[in-house]
Structures are given as structure tokens and as C-alpha cells.
Amino acid sequence: MAQNIKHITHPIVLALILAIFSYSSQAHDHRQLKETNLTLYIHEFSGGPNATAAIVTGIPGKVWSYPSFGTIFLIDDPITTGLDMNSPEIARGQGIYVTSSLDGGKAHATVSVVFSDKKYNGSTLEIQGNSVQSSKIAEYAVVGGTGKFRFATGFVTLEVLFYDPTTFYSVSRCNFIVLHH
Template structure:
């Protein structure tokens, strides 16, 4: 009787060991390439009004005043991304996401942004950016939390600041400096 109890246990252990070996071998054959660091500067062009507005408010404050630091104000954005700060600079993609005034006193805005590249070099690659920043700070810092394509498994940080603002035209340009590691 004792031997019949040991035989299934031994078989079960051998099957588990074999399965574990297969899983370990299959994971070790996945090649992510080499971890590399990339630094890039992008320019985000923001048009707040007009027929080609790239940023729109999607929530209405109770007093109808659209001030960016009012708690609960949310904006959707789909802005052109270029290599230089001029509007006619070479386009490299779109910055798509949301900005939310997330602090009751207006001291922080939450940023969730996807930079979607459409150049030949980075076609279809994305960077996912997220974080909170004080809207009155000149330079804000957020996290690079992920990426796809050329920036798979990206992690790092991005700083951004407004480098040009035309109040009459409701147009601004933000410079984003991104430092990240990726495969």
C-alpha cells in the first residue's frame, strides 16, 4: 500500500518540476534587447480656442469661469508635437490626454498623456506620461510610466515648461525634456 501512495506523489513532483523547467526556459528565451537611455526634447503646441482648438474643457465649473486652477476643471488635449518650438517645425506626433485641476486649492494638476509618434523612425511608438504638478511652477516634473514600440518598457521622467504664450491667440508652446530607460 505504501508504494502506491508514493508513486503518484513522485509522478506529480516530476511533472511539476518539468513544468517549472519549461516555464523558466521559455522566459529566458524572451529577448528584450539591451536597456538603453534616451534623452529627447519635444515641443507641444496648444491651441485653446478657434475652429482648430487642440485643447477643450470638458467640465463646467459652477460659476462658469474657466480658470485652469479651479478644482475639478478637466481638459482633453490632442496637440501637435514638433522637433522645434516653431509651429511649422517638423511634426513628430501628437500629445493626447487629460489635464485635471486635482487639488481643492488649485495647487496641483494631474497630467495623463500619451505621446503618439508618427515619424518614420518611431512610427507607432508611444510614451505614457503621468504625474501631478503645481500649475504656477515654471518647470514641472512628471513620470514616464510606460511605452510601446521603440520605447517598450519605458520608465523615467519628463520636465515641461511653457516657452511661448500668446494670450490674444490662445496659443502656447511647452518644451518637454524627457529622460528615460527602455528596451
């Protein structure tokens, strides 16, 4: 008797699994991914009275600085549509950088790009990754998003265009390529 039940339930379970896969692939076909390409500019002041990046902690007894292992920084940088600081602000880059290699050459970043303009207001792109600190161009993964960028995946390159060591001001171009619903 138990053997008869196995023969009956096995085809039913198989049919249910096939039905679920068929439904999920049809549902996915109806929601095609969109590609969005954005070029934006992030402005950072890592010192002075208008600092948008700040060291918050590090390893006790060690110097806390960009090339010092274990140093943690917070950022809240304006992101604009143009290279000039007076260009319209479209978002803020808010997050954490940690000097993550013993030699101080690499940093791990977890940053939310929080949009404030009309088109993407309230949406976010979530960036995460590790990069060489002295590199002129860094690449990070886009690991998620909200609002207009729900289910985002992709990458962003950050290229340092300008750095003034006397004012601690830098501008980087951010090139986003993002797939989302």
C-alpha cells in the first residue's frame, strides 16, 4: 500500500515543481530589466570646517588616517550632475569606508547613494566593495537599490578628477551602469 502512495505522489510532486518553475519564468518575462547609465560627480571635503568625510575611530594606540589599518570613516558627500560644486545636487553619498588591509593600501566601502532630485527622489543605490586607495579609478559593485532602482545590480567606477591637499577637497566622476526593475 505504501508503495502505491509513492507512485502516486511522485508524479504529483514533479508536476507541481514544473508548474512553479513555469509560472516563475513567465512572471520574470513580463518584468524586463531596465538599464540606467548615470554620470554623476561626488564632492568630498575630508578636512576643514565643512568636512563631509570624517574619521570616527581606529585601532587604539595607532594613528588614525586613510593609510592606517582599521581606521573607519563616515561620509555624507554631495553628488551633483556636473563637475562644478555649484551644479545641481541630485543625491548624497552616505556611508562608511574602512581601511581594510594591513598595509593600509585598500579600503572597503559601503555607501548608499540617496537621491533627492525630482526623477529619482527617495530612491537609493547601494554600493559595496574593496579598492586600492592610491588608484585613480576604483570599481565597486551595485548590490541593491530602492524606489526607481528596486532590485538593482551593476557597477560603478569612481575616477578622481581633482584633489587639493591644502583644502582636502576632491571631485570624483561616478559612472553607474545599473540593471533594475
